[in-house]
Amino acid sequence: MGKSKNKKFKSPRFSAEGLPASAVKDVEDEEEVDSPAGELLEKLQSPCPDVREYACASISRMVQQSQAIPAFLQRDAVRCLGPLLLDRSLAVRETAAGALRNLSACGGFEVCEYMVKQDILTPLTALLIECCTGFDSGSGLSPKSQKDQKNPKNPVEDVANEAVNLLWNLCESCNRALLVFNKAGLLDMLIRCLERHPHNIELALSAAHCLHTVTEDNTELLGSLNTPVLSGLESVLLSSQPGMAHMLLRTLAAGSMWNMKSCLPSDRQAQTLSALVATLSQSLELDSGTLIPELREAEAARSTAVSSGVEMAERPAGDMEAEEMEEEGGVGMKNGKTTNRDDDISDLLPTGKEELREAAALLAAQQTSLEIIVNMCCSDDPSDDEWEEMSSSDESEMCPDGISEGNSSLLSPLCLSAEVHSALLNHSIPEKVLKKTEFPSSAAIEVCAKSPAWKGLIKKMQRVQCRALTCLHNILSAMELESLGGAPALQALAEHLSKLVFSKPEIPKQEEFLEAVTSAVRSLLQIMASKNIPQCMSAQQLMRLSEAATRCDTISVRVNALAILGITGSTLAREEGTADSLQMIGNALLQVASKDHNMVVCGEALDALFDVFADGKEAEKAAKNIHLLPSLKALQPVFKAKLRKECKGKYSPDQLCVLDNIKINLRRFIGYLETLE
Incomplete structure (x- = not known):
């Protein structure tokens, strides 16, 4: 698998x-x-x-x-x-x-x-x-401040x-x-x-963003860190000024501290880690669905209060020009400066947009907090970025008959340090992350949709949800089942994800959402299958999700969809009366394996086929009905030729290694099917 x-x-x-x-x-x-x-x-x-x-x-x-x-x-x-x-x-x-x-x-x-x-x-x-x-x-x-002597x-x-x-x-x-x-x-x-x-705060936020960037994977810089640098960051992390901008500042400081974790003195590590996770927790506790409508209402009330014209007459021309431009659907500007970095305009809004600044800072803080937690629950394996979804079939994992069993070792949690594990649980991070995976508040979306200046926040709210789903994926991979609440908690989580994906007539098509939700579903199904925990999503529902995902241009989404089918099929193969469902899954996997233009995706489809049809009478019956053996025999020389001619220079060494293993497994799997005949 x-x-x-x-x-x-x-x-x-x-x-x-x-x-x-x-x-x-x-x-x-x-x-x-x-x-x-x-x-x-x-x-x-x-x-x-x-x-x-x-x-x-x-x-x-x-x-x-x-x-x-x-x-x-x-x-x-x-x-x-x-x-x-x-x-x-x-x-x-x-x-x-x-x-x-x-x-x-x-x-x-x-x-x-x-x-x-x-x-x-x-x-x-x-x-x-x-x-x-x-x-x-x-x-x-x-x-800019000569007119404001106060x-x-x-x-x-x-x-x-x-x-x-x-x-x-x-x-x-x-x-x-x-x-x-x-x-x-x-x-x-x-x-x-x-x-x-x-x-x-504006200057401090700019510095914090820059610091968060330059401390990431910068070994040379980390080697030169000194006490004043760490003390300066800690003072920001422990600050208590109110407001969302300061919350964002503390969150960015937390991210920089996590980047610098290897340089922290041993006697300060526990205290710093606790303060870091507490900051992330405080950010995630805030309810944007309530706060954003309140901020929009406050802005409207303030605008009404100054509509007498007295303050409007004294208002700087630059602010009015920026607001006119926003009404026309432009990007927020300040003194002619703008940026398109991730559509972030929070530091470029004109004065007089304090509430919008607060709302943008709130969502930025939550997105950043979730990204930091993702990294906290992530292994340092350098191959993660090379092949996000690597196939696991390997000669060392073969059964005597040459067929790969479910790789249970891959389902075991990563080695989170006891301190990180405890800190995340002590601050109820898994529960808070789960809360953020819900769709954005309809009330917040409604008030933002009515104002051109606020409309851009809708995309930011959706991005927070996607980051939370990715965060959930990593938490599932990194934490013990008991820490997450055991089987009942996973079953409740399966119901929650089912509602996210299947509550509407059509599967959501946004690629960012599909990538995040399929990753979460995949991790959850893997754990539940390995522990024999029943889950609520039917094979037909998962087929719908996979069909929607395999039409996506993003490779990782297609890979996730195929892995979900493989997990579902291998589970069904152990049950009676499931041959029809296995046929449906097998046909879908064969279609992708033979027609997808990307070799990584083809390899994942074959890997899933090995899992689904590895064992069981229902699997044997379904394999004969879909003519699996002749189909794979016809596919084998095509796959080998593509691997030999097309892959060099196009795929990474890790990817080529996995694809080569799949080629070997395909030969062995064909031999296994021939013995069944």
Whole structure:
């Protein structure tokens, strides 16, 4: 039976749809120097700081259109903007960093690589060092806060926020940027920015996001960690400021601490782990289905209160422009800056959208919490990412007749440390994760659907559900049955998943949901089959789910669907009067094994066939009825030829190893069927 590999989340990459840097070469040279790009880049050299600031802001807006990016890159925009990061004017520094931030976010991974090759990290590093030096000595008000004397802000922090976001984009897109980050000692700069959280949550959140990214699988960085870094993170983790933004900040700090777990002093590990899991628990306790309608109602009440026009007249023009743009279905903006990183606009909403910020931060905190728990319940096997759903048939697992038995060792839990296991159970993490697997609240979806500005939260709520289902998959793989509540708890869980999938006339078609729910169903069915626990989902229902999943373009979804059929069939084969159901399952598996274009999927279908028809009179009867032996004989040379001709260079070594084992098993299984004849 196929392994159910537990998932591992890496820091989310922004989904850049912009043009790659190589597209610069394809731009025709017809544009003259007086083109919009050329004119703006010339203005960057103006002796007047206002003109330089205007040019930077204009570039910031223009590069949000991917088709405009090659024109700027062709004219060496990165090298033109780089020196302005150290301009005499703080306003120019901020807008220059904002323009580069947008270029990195909207241009894609190759543009980020290009920017690093253009040595943008040298002035960016110098800027961050200067900013951190100026946090305590900065004077005066930033342009944005001059109208709000009650809330003065150090203008250096505005510059630092743009710089940190640019650094974040580069480090999550480019390994070379990470190497520079490690050597330049920028970790200390991020901690300094993080420590501004009591009065500048926006800057602290940017630093926390960046820190969460750069500490992941970064052995060189972890080797240089010092006590001030760990203490700075711990102080954030143990902070207690109210509000969803601070909850998100603590959650990101928890994620960074988990990334650094190998570096924690032994005498602080237990305390830190407890604080970390407590933070995740607090985030998951919050009910977005109740809080989001309340926040939307609060926003509406505040809008009504200011509708007299007095406050509206004093409202900054930038806020009104951003709101008008949102009403037209655009992306939230702030000072001309935007990003498409995972559709996250929480740090780009205009002032006056506090409730929407809170709602976005709430969902981001819960999604991040679930991803951290996924990783806590994940093995460190490097092959996890190579083959998410590897077939398990192996010569070492063969019975005397050459047929692979159900691989019970794969169903045993991973070796969670006692401390992690206890912490997760003490904070009722499995129960809280299960609660988050429910469909988003209809009330929350309804209020968000009525407002263009809030509509984007619907997708975020759905993503939280998907992350919870993936988290459930890993928890099932990593924890003992007794810890989860025994057989009754698993039966209740099977009923819950059944309602999620089968409560509507059609199986939900969203790929993200299908991947998460099929992973959870697969893990649950494996455990229940290994323990002989009856479950409520019928073979017909599981066939419906598998049929919907095998039509999905995502390979892991198709693999999960086939594994579910294999588990179901091998269970039915031990029961009487199930030949008809086995025929239905066998025909479906044969269809995929012979026609799917992906060898991983074909291999999983064959692996499932071996499980279903390995033993039992009902299986023998069904195998004859669907002509299994001649079908596999016809398929064998085709599978071998594809494996020999098509797979090299297309699949990883781990995948090729598994496929080779399946080829051997296919030969042996055909021999087994021939003995039955």
